[in-house]
Amino acid sequence: MTTGFPPLLWRRFPERYTLAGNKCETCGTSYFPARKVCPNCRRRGKLVDESMPRKGKIVSWTQCFVGPTGFEHETPYFVAIIELENKVRLLAQLVDSDEKKVKTGACVEKVFRKINDADKSGPIAYGYKFKIVG
């Protein structure tokens, strides 16, 4: 598994630690992860850095009973597509949440967690997960 390769993790620190993305000032669309070109405006677009909001809601979810390498010991765990308050969608794990409260529309907030340590001899990957609030 190559996801534990140090530069691959290091390059993504701003994104995975602080939800750093960007926004196109021409059309007003926010992007996470940051894009090099706005798909709506292409060369007319003007991308500026933007931090994503920490809160959002669940759009769809699943409970994984079979985990990939690095997640075997976490099963069963929840994975959701989350729509942040600025309409940006991302996929993340749900943690620290009452199972009964996991449903579409539930409000969630970003938390900072260990993602995996798939490569025993390499660095541990950290990043965002979400928990249900309210």
Add this chain to the structure above:
Amino acid sequence: MRSVSIIGAGLTTFGEHWEKSFRELIAEAGIQAIQDAGVSGGQIEAIYGGAMASGRFIGQEHIGALIADQLGLNPIPSVRLEAACASGGVALRNAYLAVASGMYDIVAVGGVEKMTEVSTEDAGFALGGAGDQETELFMGATFPALYALLARAHMEEFGTTEEQMAAVAVKNHKNAVNNPFAQYRREITIEDVMKSGYVASPLKLLDCSPITDGAAAVIIASSDVAKKVCENPVEILASEQASDSLALSKRKSLTELDATKVAVKQAYERTGLKAKDIDFAEVHDCFTINEILATEDLGFFKKGEGGKAVEKGKTALGGEIPVNTSGGLKAKGHPVGATGVAQAIEAYWQLRGAADKRQVKDAEYGLTHNVGGSGATAVVNIYRRLEK
């Protein structure tokens, strides 16, 4: 653009081929296809091969050259194309374009995958390459999880049920009983699926296509040449492809695959056909929910009606629009790089009246639908019998 037809097909059985290597599988399918076409190897001008993750599965890349070498077809140009689970479909489409353009008259197309030589975990990681590794697989998503997210969205928006998804698996297993090339030639029940245990809720083990070894090959030719060398060629009327975001979370909608809709719209426009003109379809049921999405996105049923349609038997053999008469990816098996080519072979056999007990009566127009990943690539082909 010249008219292009399929003139020969070769298929290995799908399953766990412990006794055969990657190169043996591709040679077996390729040699059969050349013999079936009734052409000599020397008449073939180029090769287009599809393989998704041979590097991860068997440590072998440079598959184009390997195929040419194994078929004894050096020194003609040979290339491998990769579009995840749509690799075979993309290989066929590029071969079609090469013949349609007038560059070549006769071309070989292959698709192959050898998936059982690594552990299930390693196979899962290899297949994960079809999705967005950095932002979605990295976060703990698996391929069943991605399709489960689509399934949940469809259930909540349209009332699709787990039993309706199970009905897809039951139908496709029933069809596979009559396909001697299929991996699972046995019937299952709704109850079997419902009891098979969640992999990623709401998807259960028997909602998922298996890990499979296999190869498929077709020979295609300009229709002018096809009419001379072949008794009953099958014309490729259209081959269209579309792309969408690699990451599932970035899609416009979670209840449809936009790439499928774009590709099929172009295919219908190019042929002047409508969904109701299609007599049968092979669609990409990597997970049962995707057959439901496909039958809606291809226009056979209204959005949200796909679950009810399969439950009522509308997609069964003898139904309104038979879907996956071969057994589909679910029961025929899903050697990812071979799937798109194998779908074309089912269409070829159906349109030649050679599908035996799974024959669709009076089939005139067939459609195949091959998806890469969770819908970042879709290839849609339409075929018909070529009248001489």
